[in-house]
Amino acid sequence: MTPTRRRRLILVLGILAGVSIAGALALNAFRRDVTFFFDPTQVAQGQVKPGQAFRLGGMVKEGSFTRQPGSLEAHFVVTDFAHEVTVSYAQVLPDLFREGAGVVAHGHLDRSGTFVADEVLAKHDEKYMPPEVARSLKRRHGESRADTNPPAGSPASGS
Amino acid sequence: MTFTWFHRLGSPPYVYGLAQRLAPWCAGSALLLLLAGLWGGLVLAPPDYQQGDGFRIIYVHAPSAWLSLMVYTTMALAAAVGLIWRIKVAHAAAAACAPIGASFTAAALVTGALWGRPMWGTYWQWDPRLTSELILFFLYLGYMGLRASIEDTQRADRASAVLAVVGVVNVPVIHYSVTWWNSLHQAPSVMRLAKPTMATSMLVPLLIMLLAFTLFFVAMLLVRLQAEILRRERASTWIREALKR
Numbered sequence: 001m002t003p004t005r006r007r008r009l010i011l012v013l014g015i016l017a018g019v020s021i022a023g024a025l026a027l028n029a030f031r032r033d034v035t036f037f038f039d040p041t042q043v044a045q046g047q048v049k050p051g052q053a054f055r056l057g058g059m060v061k062e063g064s065f066t067r068q069p070g071s072l073e074a075h076f077v078v079t080d081f082a083h084e085v086t087v088s089y090a091q092v093l094p095d096l097f098r099e100g101a102g103v104v105a106h107g108h109l110d111r112s113g114t115f116v117a118d119e120v121l122a123k124h125d126e127k128y129m130p131p132e133v134a135r136s137l138k139r140r141h142g143e144s145r146a147d148t149n150p151p152a153g154s155p156a157s158g159s
Numbered sequence: 160m161t162f163t164w165f166h167r168l169g170s171p172p173y174v175y176g177l178a179q180r181l182a183p184w185c186a187g188s189a190l191l192l193l194l195a196g197l198w199g200g201l202v203l204a205p206p207d208y209q210q211g212d213g214f215r216i217i218y219v220h221a222p223s224a225w226l227s228l229m230v231y232t233t234m235a236l237a238a239a240v241g242l243i244w245r246i247k248v249a250h251a252a253a254a255a256c257a258p259i260g261a262s263f264t265a266a267a268l269v270t271g272a273l274w275g276r277p278m279w280g281t282y283w284q285w286d287p288r289l290t291s292e293l294i295l296f297f298l299y300l301g302y303m304g305l306r307a308s309i310e311d312t313q314r315a316d317r318a319s320a321v322l323a324v325v326g327v328v329n330v331p332v333i334h335y336s337v338t339w340w341n342s343l344h345q346a347p348s349v350m351r352l353a354k355p356t357m358a359t360s361m362l363v364p365l366l367i368m369l370l371a372f373t374l375f376f377v378a379m380l381l382v383r384l385q386a387e388i389l390r391r392e393r394a395s396t397w398i399r400e401a402l403k404r
Contacts, residue, residue: 005243005244008242008243009243012239012242012243012324015321015324015325016324016325016327016328019325019328020328023328023332027332031340034287034340035287035340035341036284036285036286036287036340036341036342036343037341037343038341039341057341093280094277094278094279094280095277095278095280096209096210096278096279098209101209104343119280119281120280121279121280121281121284121343122278122279122280123279123343123345124209124210124278124279124345125345125346126345126346126347126348126356127348127356127357128207128214128217128348128356128357128358128361129207129208129357129358129361130205130206130207130208130358130360130361131205131206131207131208132205133208133358134208134209135208
């Protein structure tokens, strides 16, 4: 390698290293803002200011879904298996909303510590399998999140 | 010398002839694999246990997203080789990559939005994965815009190559965005160290589609590279010889 080429190679690698370090520092400084949602543990640690709007993410706790008959208002518990937050939501839930599956909700904490959501998104996990496999897994483990719909007091069965 | 093949790859007539010979083979095998992958993905693969038939968009979405990263990496490597060794063919290859990569990125963003509406409940969120992929799209557009705005080819090559190299830091950010930060987008099912979290009957068509998309990219690159070399070498005599054949 000629000296000129070596100099250019060092220059290119230098640019790359400089930009990487700058990018890493910037992303590290904005870590809190880059994060799309807070999990219940972060909420319990008080990382969210009272009254501040934020997104809450986690699993819908099995058996925690309730809905008043004749109303859309739903209550469920979002958990990360260390801490829990109760969520209330009064709009239509997405198709992939299931007990035991992931959700990301946007809203704020009210005074009683209930998270009042104005938007609930279903978070899909990275598992893909045919229905038969999901059913046989369910048989083997006794329970699975495969077919757990949120039926409790849905508007159709309610009023 | 051990590096003769490398030096030959720096010669426009040699690369032009090579691209001319290889392109039809890549395009042909890409088409065959594409048909096989689509048949496997849309007909043979079973529906997903949660998403039903809606998951099948993955057979276009995931290969497009992978290619959007792979094409950018190829482009940045070619640009760096062009910068360091002053090889014109390398700059031509980088320039030929950009519109292909931008198209794959657009395809990934659009198919992702169409899937996100029914599954997540939203077309778009400013989530780390989605935002960094959008930045990648703008990097491609910026690269093409910078090239187009500089009249002199040599200066356009060098300026745009620096942009391509700088932008490559976004590639690992996109890939790891779902593990570094809480993200709405799911973690990788296939491109991970552990075993894929996808049933084999669904995974095989996806891998076939990935190979098909990659070969399609190589075929497109070879065709665009020929055009790029023709444009750059239009004054030289070997072009007249080559076009007579």
